[in-house]
Amino acid sequence: MYATAYHTTSLEDKTILITGAAGFIGSNLVEYLLKYKVGKVIVLDNFLTGYRSNVTPFLDHPNYEFIEGDIRDLEVCMKACEGVDIVCHQAAMGSVPRSIKEPYATTGHNVDGFVNMAFAAHQHGIKRFVYASSSSVYGDEPNLPKVEHRIGKPLSPYAITKLSNELFAENFGRLYDMEFIGFRYFNVFGPRQSPKGAYAAVIPLFAEACMNDKEVFINGDGGQTRDFTFVENVVQINIKAMLTNNPEAVNQVYNVGCGGRYTVQELFEGVREAAGVPEKEAIHRAPRAGDIRDSQADISKARKLLGYDPQFDFKEGLKITVDYFKDLVLG
Numbered sequence: 001m002y003a004t005a006y007h008t009t010s011l012e013d014k015t016i017l018i019t020g021a022a023g024f025i026g027s028n029l030v031e032y033l034l035k036y037k038v039g040k041v042i043v044l045d046n047f048l049t050g051y052r053s054n055v056t057p058f059l060d061h062p063n064y065e066f067i068e069g070d071i072r073d074l075e076v077c078m079k080a081c082e083g084v085d086i087v088c089h090q091a092a093m094g095s096v097p098r099s100i101k102e103p104y105a106t107t108g109h110n111v112d113g114f115v116n117m118a119f120a121a122h123q124h125g126i127k128r129f130v131y132a133s134s135s136s137v138y139g140d141e142p143n144l145p146k147v148e149h150r151i152g153k154p155l156s157p158y159a160i161t162k163l164s165n166e167l168f169a170e171n172f173g174r175l176y177d178m179e180f181i182g183f184r185y186f187n188v189f190g191p192r193q194s195p196k197g198a199y200a201a202v203i204p205l206f207a208e209a210c211m212n213d214k215e216v217f218i219n220g221d222g223g224q225t226r227d228f229t230f231v232e233n234v235v236q237i238n239i240k241a242m243l244t245n246n247p248e249a250v251n252q253v254y255n256v257g258c259g260g261r262y263t264v265q266e267l268f269e270g271v272r273e274a275a276g277v278p279e280k281e282a283i284h285r286a287p288r289a290g291d292i293r294d295s296q297a298d299i300s301k302a303r304k305l306l307g308y309d310p311q312f313d314f315k316e317g318l319k320i321t322v323d324y325f326k327d328l329v330l331g
Contacts, residue, residue, distance in 0.1 A: 001191070001320075002032050004311065006236040007243050011038040016242065017084045018043055019071060019117060020091030022050025024193040025132070025185075025234055029088060032235050034061050044080045046070045048109070049093065054192050071113030077120035086242045087121045089114065089131040092161075096136065096290045098198075099158035110161035115168060122176040130241045131169065133182040133253055134162040135227075135295055144261070145227075145298040148184070148253055156290035166253055179250035181241040181306075183234075186257030186297045190231030190317060191324040203228070203318075206268055207325040210275035220287035222265030225294045227257035230317025233310040240306045249305040257297025258310050270315065274322035 016033060020026040021043035027050070033041045043055060043066045058064045069076035071091050081087065092110050093099070099106040114131070121129050136159035141152030154160045162184075169180035195204035209216045237256050244250070262270075265282075272280045302308035312320070 001232055002035055002235070005036055006239045007036070009243055011036055013039050014085050015040040015042065015083055016086045016088060017080055019045070019080075019087070019089045020050060021045055022047055022052065022054050023090060024054075024190070025188060025231060026050070026090040027054035027192050028190070028231050028235050029090070029238055030055065030058055030064070032239065034058060034063060038063060040065065042067065042080060042084060044069055044071070044076070045091065051194060071117055072108050074116045074120065077116040078123065081120045081124040081126060084121075084124065084126055086128045087117060087126055087130065088238060088242060089117050089129065092132060094158070096156045096158045097288060099156050099161070100290055103157040106157050107161055110158070111164050114165045118168060118172050118178075122172065122178060127177075128179045128181075128242060128250075129169070130181045130238055131165060131183070133166055133184045134159065135184045135186045135255070135257070135297065136292070137163045137166065137184060138292065138295070140292075144294060145259065145296040146255060147298045148255060148301055155292060158290070170251065173251040181250055182253040183237065183241070183256045184253060184297075185234065186227040186229050186255065186295060188229050188231055188234050190321050193231070193321075202264065203267065203271065203321060204325065206271040207275060207322050210272050210277050210280055211325060216268065216280065216282040218264055218268060218282045218284050219291070220264075221284060222268070222282070223263050224291070225261045225263050225296065226267070227260055227295055227297045228262055228267065228314050228317070229257045229310070230312040230314070230320070232312055232317075233258065236311065237302060237306060237308045240308060244306060246305060252301075252305065254302040254306065254308070255297035255299050256302065256308075257299055258313060259297055259299050260314055261294075261296040262314060270318050271322060274319055275326070
């Protein structure tokens with residue numbers, strides 16, 4: 001992966017902090033930055049939802065520094081921001097069902113943690129702060145595709161925490177003269193996304209089940225739609241946001257998707273085909289509380305202001321992802 005460079009200026013003079021870097025998206029960002037010779041990448045993670053195996057390949061790299069710590073601790077955040085040029089904040093408790101079951105914990109990580117990181121960045125004079133929001137902030141807004149200026153009421157505690165991040169970013173940008181860039185991710189998938197645990201994402205769950213002859217479950221009728229987005233597209237826009245010199249691009253939130261729309265049933269059929277089990281059937285169960293019915297990103301704003309140009313469509317990304325899980329299963 002990452003055969004294409006998504007930046008045109010050198011990274012060699014940059015020190016970049018990635019929070020949540022033992023997670024799925026964070027570890028992919030670290031991989032890109034080290035491949036393209038970033039001056040230094042500092043990683044902050046507490047392994048609540050991330051995995052040591054995701055960062056193990058980087059441990060001996062001379063430009064890599066790891067800090068094990070919790071973003072709910074301001075002192076940890078202050079330490080992590082020392083000498084940093086850019087913060088890329090990916091750390092979160094990122095599950096709608098988990099937020100319903102554990103709203104206090106979700107709020108602690110996603111709101112208190114965000115405020116701590118943003119304030120620590122301000123205290124250290126860091127101007128550029130890139131962060132992960134979520135397409136869940138659109139809530140019950142029915143129109144498709146989703147456009148950034150029109151949102152509804154959030155449907156889960158998780159969505160509320162992400163909307164809160166956007167509000168803090170807007171406020172801190174004015175108060176502290178900082179440059180915040182937020183991303184409403186639309187169903188990101190790809191290598192290093194884990195199928196483990198009660199709150200695993202749907203694509204690795206489907207892939208792992210298909211390749212190990214396990215039952216596959218679909219919540220609801222399978223007709224709900226999503227804009228599934230391959231992780232390399234997400235890395236691309238994060239890199240562009242870290243380095244943009246466009247004054248109109250900062251203190252904004254952007255949709256990060258492909259602009260496509262696939263049903264969960266179509267997703268399952270694509271996974272089973274790629275996994276070599278085209279006859280496998282899924283078991284349907286009750287819809288999941290807090291989920292939106294349909295989702296699709298309008299990415300015209302990101303194209304215009306950040307030069308976002310997704311290179312991998314759903315089918316290309318799905319093949320890469322299923323091949324990745326095949327390699328894991330086959331050893």
